[in-house]
Amino acid sequence: MTETFPTDRAAALRRLSDFAPRMGHHYAxxxxxxxxxxxxxxxxxxxxAIRHRLVTEAEVVAAAVAAHGPRAAEKFIQEVFWRSYWKGFLELRPGMWRAYQAARDADRAAMRGTALERAENGAxxxxxxxxxxxxxxxxxxLHNHARMWFASIWVFTLKLPWTLGADFMLRHLRDGDAASNTLSWRWVAGIQTPGKHYVARAENIARYTEGRFDPAGELEEDPSPIDAPPPPRAGALPPADRVPDGPFALLLHEDDLHPESLVPPGAKVAAIAGVAVPEARSPLGCSALVAESAGAALADGLARASAQWGVPARRLTLEEVPAWAAGQGLPVVTPWAPVGWTADALAGxxxxxxxxxxEWDEACWPLATKGFFPFRESIPTLLGRLLPDQPSASAR
Ligand SMILES: Cc1cc2nc3c(=O)[nH]c(=O)nc-3n(C[C@H](O)[C@H](O)[C@H](O)COP(=O)(O)OP(=O)(O)OC[C@H]3O[C@@H](n4cnc5c(N)ncnc54)[C@H](O)[C@@H]3O)c2cc1C
Structure with missing residues (x-):
């Protein structure tokens, strides 16, 4: 039996409700x-599902707090906030995404021999x-621990550029995300927190895969961190726009597919369309599975939006967006696309x-100025601000 991954909101909510009882000590x-x-x-x-916001971070964290209280669900809640932290970290330093893209392309151009091909083919x-x-x-x-071992082996045992590993994962991960992916790879390589790298050890792999694997003697277990400049200092978060008072056209995309909780009630949505460009993750595109998964999530978001505001909704190609926008003769409103390929495509x-x-992003992102541990200190305050209907962070 293999896992399934929800590609619509109804299935994601079922998964959320099935998993909620395990968000406490089982998860920890x-x-x-x-x-x-x-x-x-x-x-x-x-x-x-979270990556496309078929369910939102607020809903997932609220479910954990409701089922277990903020203390017993602390570990799960922190992991969701890792996502918000990574998103904020990149949002405050958009140049890191451009630097990654340039390094990736230079690393690919400089590749010689067959090591990359063997790694990508699992050979x-x-x-x-x-x-x-x-x-x-x-x-x-892939499971989080497997991603960590994978990235570590890629960088330190196979001695391949981290940028090409991040690119390979982005092409194949359904949850592929510019921030969580590239910054996690940097963290493993020891360039996100300079000098601190993550070393995959055979004993650890054997223990946590419950003996499915035992790569004893096959791994480089005493490598030096990769030498690279540390992340730049944080800039300011650019201001967001307001929803117009009059009618507007809503353009959805794969980064936020729950417009029902984003667009204020009473807003005058007069036209709806959506665009998804998962193939823009990499110059090499993305897998068929990723394209299918993002397309299904967008179709679900469009169907819900159409039902919510009573207007037809359809998927556009990126090339069709300018003519659609001009044809509406209305302001175009779109969920904030965080730094990454969708934001690049919309800007282009x-x-x-x-x-x-x-509000979740507005509250979390500006706090991603330093490491995760200072950010983590703000979680109780964030919960109080972002989950007002839940018991207060200190209640249980
Ligand atoms: C090298 C590497 C690459 C990664 N690339 C991505 C990526 O492209 N997209 C992505 O969403 N996550 C990425 N992660 C983070 C993490 O591995 C996945 O989010 C997690 O495995 C998803 O499984 P889950 O939904 O069962 O998570 P759970 O453990 O159930 O956690 C709940 C949610 O919290 C968030 N989360 C959990 N752990 C992390 C984490 N370490 N960093 C950020 N968010 C987290 C996810 O949204 C996740 O769905 C990467 C991690 C590594 C080490």
């Missing part, structure tokens, strides 16, 4: 173990790594858009 105790496909009960498998001879490549290609997902369309931001 079991989240690091990867017993293999079809046997993972202690992680939510919600990342593709390295390192059993666990080759198995994860196959799983990633077949399912579009040349259509002026009003970009509106969720």
């Amino acid at each position: 105790k079991g989240r690091n173990a990867d017993p293999g496909p079809g046997r993972r009960r202690d992680v939510s498998l919600l990342s593709p 390295t001879g390192i059993g666990c790594f080759d198995d994860w490549v196959a799983e990633l290609r077949e399912t579009g997902w 369309s040349g259509v002026p858009m009003r970009r509106i931001r969720r």
Whole structure:
């Protein structure tokens, strides 16, 4: 049996409700173990749904607090906030995304020999790594611990550029996300927190895969961190726009597909369309699975938006966006696309858009100025601000 990954909101809400009872001590105790496909009960498998905001971070965290209280669900809540932290970190430093793209392209151009091809085809001879490549290609997902081991082996044992590993994952992950992906790779390589790298050890892999793998003697277990400049200082978060008082056209995209909780009640949505460009993740495009998954999520978002505001909604190609926008003769409003390929594509369309931001992002992103640990200190305050209907952070 393999896992399934919700590509519509109804299925994501079912998964959320099924997993909520395990967001407390089951998660804290079991989240690091990867017993293999079809046997993972202690992680939510919600990342593709959260990535597209078929369910929002606020809903997921609220479910954890409601089921267990903020203390017993602390670990799960923190992991969701890792996502918000990474998103904010990149949003305050958009140049890091451009630097990643340039380094990726230069690293690919400089590649010689067949090591990259062998890694991407799962033909390295390192059993666990080759198995994860196959799983990633077949399912579009990997367990968090497997992603950490994978990235570490890629960088330190196979000695391949981290940028090409991030690119490979982005092409194949259903939850592929510019911030969580590239910054996690930097963290593993030891360039996000300079000098601190993550080293995959055979003993750790054997323990947390419950003996499925034992790469003893196959891994570089004493590497030096990669030498690279540290992340730049944080800039200011650009201001978001307001929803117009009069009628407007709503343009959805794969980064935020729950417009019902984003667009204020009473707003005059007069036209709706959506665009998804998952193939813009990489110059090499994306897998068919990723394209299908993003397309299904967008179709679901458009269907719900159409039902909510009583206007037809359709998917456009990026090239069709300017003519659609001109044809409406209305201001175009779009959910804030965070730094990444969708934001690049929308900016490149040349259509002026009003970009509106969720309170969640407004509250979290400006706090991503330093490391995660100072950010984490703000979680109780953030919960009080963002989940006003829940028991206060200190209540349980
Ligand atoms: C090298 C590497 C690459 C990664 N690339 C991505 C990526 O492209 N997209 C992505 O969404 N996550 C990425 N992650 C983070 C993490 O591995 C996944 O979010 C997680 O495995 C998803 O599984 P889950 O939904 O069962 O998570 P759960 O453990 O159930 O956690 C709940 C939610 O919290 C968030 N979350 C959990 N752990 C992390 C984390 N470490 N960083 C950021 N958010 C987290 C996710 O939205 C997740 O769905 C990456 C991690 C590493 C080490």
